[in-house]
Amino acid sequence: MKYMLNKNHNQASLLDVTGEQWICCSTLVMAAWLSQTLVQRNGIRLLPCTVAAARLCYRGAGSASSAHSALQDKPRTVEDLPHISFLELIYRMVFQGFYSRLHELQIYNKKRYGPIYRDGLKSVSVNTPKLLEEIMRNDEKFPCRGDMSLWKEYRDMRGFGYGPFTEEGKRWYNLRVVLNKRMLHPRDSAQYGGVINDVVTDFTNRIYYLRQCSPTGDLVTNVANELYHFSLEGIASILFETRLGCLEKEIPAGTQDFINAIAEMFSNSMAVVVMPKWSRNLLPYWRRYIAGWEGIFSFAKVLIDKKIEVIQQRVDTNQSMEGEYLTYLLSNTQMSTKDVYGSITELLLAGVDTTSNTLTWTLYLLSKHPQIQHRLYEEVSTFSPTDQNPSSEVVTRMPYLKAVIKEALRMYPVVPLNARLISEKNITVGGYQFPEKTAFTFNHYAISHDEDTFSEPFTFKPERWLRDGRERPNPFGSIPFGYGVRGCVGRRIAELEMYLVLFRIIRLFEIKPDPTLGELRCINRTVLIPDKPLTLYFVDRG
Numbered sequence: 232m233k234y235m236l237n238k239n240h241n242q243a244s245l246l247d248v249t250g251e252q253w254i255c256c257s258t259l260v261m262a263a264w265l266s267q268t269l270v271q272r273n274g275i276r277l278l279p280c281t282v283a284a285a286r287l288c289y290r291g292a293g294s295a296s297s298a299h300s301a302l303q304d305k306p307r308t309v310e311d312l313p314h315i316s317f318l319e320l321i322y323r324m325v326f327q328g329f330y331s332r333l334h335e336l337q338i339y340n341k342k343r344y345g346p347i348y349r350d351g352l353k354s355v356s357v358n359t360p361k362l363l364e365e366i367m368r369n370d371e372k373f374p375c376r377g378d379m380s381l382w383k384e385y386r387d388m389r390g391f392g393y394g395p396f397t398e399e400g401k402r403w404y405n406l407r408v409v410l411n412k413r414m415l416h417p418r419d420s421a422q423y424g425g426v427i428n429d430v431v432t433d434f435t436n437r438i439y440y441l442r443q444c445s446p447t448g449d450l451v452t453n454v455a456n457e458l459y460h461f462s463l464e465g466i467a468s469i470l471f472e473t474r475l476g477c478l479e480k481e482i483p484a485g486t487q488d489f490i491n492a493i494a495e496m497f498s499n500s501m502a503v504v505v506m507p508k509w510s511r512n513l514l515p516y517w518r519r520y521i522a523g524w525e526g527i528f529s530f531a532k533v534l535i536d537k538k539i540e541v542i543q544q545r546v547d548t549n550q551s552m553e554g555e556y557l558t559y560l561l562s563n564t565q566m567s568t569k570d571v572y573g574s575i576t577e578l579l580l581a582g583v584d585t586t587s588n589t590l591t592w593t594l595y596l597l598s599k600h601p602q603i604q605h606r607l608y609e610e611v612s613t614f615s616p617t618d619q620n621p622s623s624e625v626v627t628r629m630p631y632l633k634a635v636i637k638e639a640l641r642m643y644p645v646v647p648l649n650a651r652l653i654s655e656k657n658i659t660v661g662g663y664q665f666p667e668k669t670a671f672t673f674n675h676y677a678i679s680h681d682e683d684t685f686s687e688p689f690t691f692k693p694e695r696w697l698r699d700g701r702e703r704p705n706p707f708g709s710i711p712f713g714y715g716v717r718g719c720v721g722r723r724i725a726e727l728e729m730y731l732v733l734f735r736i737i738r739l740f741e742i743k744p745d746p747t748l749g750e751l752r753c754i755n756r757t758v759l760i761p762d763k764p765l766t767l768y769f770v771d772r773g
């Protein structure tokens with residue numbers, strides 16, 4: 232790989248990006264969700280750097296010349312890394328339009344600064360599977376993504392407890408021990424197969440209904456919004472043991488409001504991270520961000536309160552406490568109601584935009600690659616009888632189905648950026664020594680498009696993940712669910728939902744692109760979403 236910068240580049244070279252280079256650098260939007268550490272507002276510096284305005288300090292990381300530099304015999308430190316100033320970052324975001332394309336900025340910066348650099352937010356960004364692995368292998372007992380104070384602020388204002396995203400240290404660990412049960416192990420998630428299959432049935436019925444309403448009889452517009460409803464219905468049926476009715480002909484008003492509230496919160500997160508506190512009352516972003524949280528929590532609270540009432544009645548009448556996730560939390564654990572609000576709301580929130588957008592990208596990719604879709608159909612057709620729904624055991628044994636989802640997540644990692652704060656130890660990464668309390672940003676979009684790890688990284692090739700004797704890519708090349716004990720708690724449920732619905736869609740319909748739509752590009756709204764509504768043809772397989 233070649234990098235565009237060398238030691239001699241100066242300020243002018245920072246501003247020479249052409250319009251077609253929509254590809255750029257580092258952290259931010261995800262910072263709002265997974266790590267607000269990156270902007271340290273309290274005067275605490277995570278790295279001992281002196282960031283001069285629009286000045287690039289580049290002392291050799293990642294370039295061939297670095298290997299021969301006079302510094303090579305000394306241990307290299309954070310000061311030896313290339314660094315991007317905060318002003319440059321703002322320039323890229325505001326004036327070059329990378330605000331909503333931060334995933335592309337990752338690739339641009341990787342080309343420009345190499346595999347590891349300071350990223351303008353006092354964090355060290357890494358861009359290759361190998362560097363990511365070095366950090367993850369050093370992950371701590373209570374891994375930390377960074378300061379979540381911007382998420383905590385709302386919870387503190389309203390008296391809600393912290394959930395798995397916001398809690399830290401030993402308290403986080405204890406919470407995860409509780410939450411992991413009945414969710415994380417494949418055996419646990421398998422028990423939700425029946426519930427999810429019912430939701431999938433409603434989803435396919437809704438597809439039939441929407442097709443009927445279309446002029447050609449087989450067109451569905453705004454597929455992403457339909458999948459938001461599918462994901463919300465799916466996760467709510469697991470958490471609350473309640474059907475919301477999001478897939479009915481008439482969608483309950485509250486559910487669309489909830490989906491919109493998530494979008495509002497995520498869309499304004501970036502501004503909350505970068506803007507100074509004094510601007511909160513002057514500009515609309517803070518009001519919108521808080522309104523987003525209000526919508527999210529109030530929706531979840533109504534559902535939780537209803538469930539608490541039902542459980543109380545069961546207790547009062549000595550009925551059995553059989554039930555699914557929320558019943559388990561409320562009746563078998565020591566969690567306070569305040570903490571249940573915090574955790575369940577965070578699970579609900581995490582369960583909507585992630586699976587839905589991944590499915591949107593998957594359907595889009597399949598519509599563009601009919602041979603791959605055909606191969607998937609062949610695999611799905613091996614299951615009989617055709618009028619039965621597959622169980623979780625069946626779908627988790629389908630290698631191509633799993634490879635299709637894995638490849639879609641590689642190309643469009645719905646969470647394109649993640650972070651860790653290594654609090655308690657010095658570590659060496661890429662030959663650089665870092666002191667304790669160093670914040671690292673993982674540019675997952677750049678990593679999962681690493682050309683040394685993935686041949687033709689921008690091409691959809693599910694077969695690269697098959698275990699058929701071929702050499703498989705470095706697993707750290709694509710870790711869409713994160714890694715280790717702090718990895719995604721909903722991973723198994725998410726995978727099961729995606730396998731079951733994709734199986735049944737492909738069995739029923741051939742997915743064809745809408746030729747008038749053109750290419751779909753992604754924008755980064757904390758999660759990667761399409762830049763315009765996706766329209767697809769769902770043609771009967773007959």
Ligand code: HEM
Nearest residue numbers: 395581582585586646711712713714717718719720721725
């Ligand atoms: C395609 C689907 C999904 C993807 C790609 C995804 C991805 C991720 C990632 C990257 C993380 C950060 C992990 C780390 O830092 O190592 C995460 C955390 C988390 N996810 Fe997911 N997720 C998905 C679906 C879900 C679902 C369905 C749920 C809820 C049931 C969920 C709940 C959570 C929670 C609660 C955390 C925070 C865990 C913690 O900090 O302890 N996710 N997810």
